[in-house]
Amino acid sequence: METDVLVIGAGPTGLALGVDLARRGVAALVVERADGLFPGSRGKGLQPRTMEVFDDLGVLGAIRAAGGTYPVGMVWRDGERLGEHHMFDPVEPDESAPYNEPWMVPQWRTQEILHARLTELGGRVAFGLEVTGLDQDGSGVRARCADGTEITARYAVAADGGRSAVRRAVGIGMTGRTVDPRPTLVADVRITGLDRANWHLFPAADGEDGFLAVCPLAGTEEFQVAARFGEDEEVDVSPDGVRKAVAARSHLSPEQITEVRWASDFRPREALADRFRAGRVFLAGDAAHVHSPAGGQGLNTSVQDAYNLGWKLGAVLSGAADPELLDTYGEERRPVAAEMLGLSGGVHRGEIRRGEATTQLGLGYRASSLSRDGRDPSEGPLRAGDRAPDATVAGVRLFDAFRGPHWTLLALDAEPPALPPAVRVVRGPARPAYGAGLFLVRPDGYVGWAGGPGAAVPADYPGRVGLG
Missing domain, CATH: 3.40.30.120 (Glutaredoxin)
Structure with missing residues (x-):
């Protein structure tokens, strides 16, 4: 298999890059080790700057139709409503910034929309191909897959997540730390007995270890559950485990969780790759930077990695620009990623409010050699x-x-x-x-x-x- 650009990973980063390359007429192949798109809601918040990117990529109409605004938080205690909690400071829209608040779309739906746009533009995703090794020289890259398939490309982009096999294969280190040692369960469920007008918050009676949040996922009939556990507790991601976690932290019974569609667990951490490029291989998205989910910066920063890299690859591959243009990808994006990691950590610790600081509209490249x-x-x-x-x-x-x-x-x-x-x-x-x-x-x-x-x-x- 041969292509100009091999994009490894069909998450939001890889799909956005595939769309940008396809509209430029660049021969690109997106490969994904799973047999289909990611099924969960994980990165559900799209910041105003990402909405502008999606406007340019031709998917904004579908994104707006698939989602909605974030609901106001409702705090509960012992089955009683205590009052509202506003998670976001309001940002007034104006002519220069028409999108002023985060838009909620479950990650699985965002990926479906990007995949449909990629297909519309003539691109494709090869599912079930896991890249396990990679070699490169002065003319190109050769990737080896678990099933024996070999793919040659002029450039490769690792968008294969925080545990990126490609990042390890090209010898790029990653420096990070645990933001919170307490594990969190996240799941997509269907629930009876809760309204969909609020993001339901159940504070723990004995500290923060038992916190529960149940958020209606806009555009669906589902809720996203996030339950925090103690540092030494085991997290059971089975359907019964999800039901027990919700029931233990709220007035809901296990039977009111009528369906568990997806579940996972994680410990919030932040990490930054030492560099974003090794020869003809680039890192993007979680392969380059891993964020705490607080503040909704990870997916958005990742999509904008792709947006920065796409036009530069197109210019170099067409012969319009010298390959040195590609050096500016890491020059521009790594400082932004570092800044967003600091922001995510600040939101997680309660030092920074969600609002104007988290819209990503103020990010830029004044220090870039291209400016x-x-x-x-x-x-x-x-x-x-x-x-x-x-x-x-x-x-x-x-x-x-x-x-x-x-x-x-x-x-x-x-x-x-x-x-x-x-x-x-x-x-x-x-x-x-x-x-x-x-x-x-x-x-x-x-x-x-x-x-x-x-x-x-x-x-x-x-x-x-x-x-x-």
């Missing part, structure tokens, strides 16, 4: 490396103009310089989020170059990023 800024600060607030905000310019919504695998030039109260015809140009008056000037927006929605009116794009920049 070139020639504007005077008096000309406006935006800088190269910042996320390009939404706005309406001369009747054109900018997120509509950005959508697709191209670069976009915004000329606001400025004359556009000469650029290759593949760059989409939007001209109009200055907008508050931008100010006046010229903004060359990358395919992943960040400002690559910014200049004042009349400025010229640096001569080496188009070749550096694959504009020709």
Whole structure:
């Protein structure tokens, strides 16, 4: 089997990367060791920045139809409602950021939507192929699978989870620590006797070890159960074990858990790979960084790894950019992952509130070697490396103009310089989020170059990023 890019793992990271590569016409194969997509709800929260990514990838409509907003928490004690608990500080929407709150979609459904989009674009997932070994040289990668299949590719991306076999095979270390030594049971269940208008919270009477949360999963008839255990307790993930855990922590009886569809257990930990690249092999998602689930940062950071890497692989494989462009993947994404690990840990410890801090809208790449800024600060607030905000310019919504695998030039109260015809140009008056000037927006929605009116794009920049 031969392909240009081998993506190992069909979770949200691998599927998002597959979609991005497919829409660029890149020959890519996604392989997954399981016989089908992941069946559980695990990463159920999509942050506003990820909603913007999904808008660009063409799946936002399906994502919005499949989910809903998070319900208000309801605290219970001894079968009585004690009152509401608001888990998220409100974030007001504005023109520059139209998605202002996390959107709940069970992970299994997000993956179904991404898989359907990948198939629509002509891509595919090969299920039942477990990569067990990998070799590489200056021209490509050869992956060996458990069933004897060999796959050759020009590049490979390990999106095979926190216990990544590929990460170990290429010798990249991972530094981490346990965030909480107490194990947690998580399960998708059907329950009678609880309303679906609230996220039901059952605090433990003797500390935090017996905490239970039961959250209705938007777009389904199921609830996600999360039950915390003591450090030395065994977690029983069988259907009977799930029923007993819920009954022991709430006023519900075991019989009210009518179905257990999926269950797992984990100890919250955080870890970061020492580097995100070894030769022609890249790490993305949990293979590169493992988060506490608090704050809903893991899946979102992972999808944005794929979004950063996809356009760079496309530019290099087409011959438009030199392979050195791929060095900027780790340069840009590893600091972001480290920052998000700190944020997740802060939320887990109760030091940081969910809300504006967890939307991921403020993340950017100002320190990146790809960010070139020639504007005077008096000309406006935006800088190269910042996320390009939404706005309406001369009747054109900018997120509509950005959508697709191209670069976009915004000329606001400025004359556009000469650029290759593949760059989409939007001209109009200055907008508050931008100010006046010229903004060359990358395919992943960040400002690559910014200049004042009349400025010229640096001569080496188009070749550096694959504009020709």
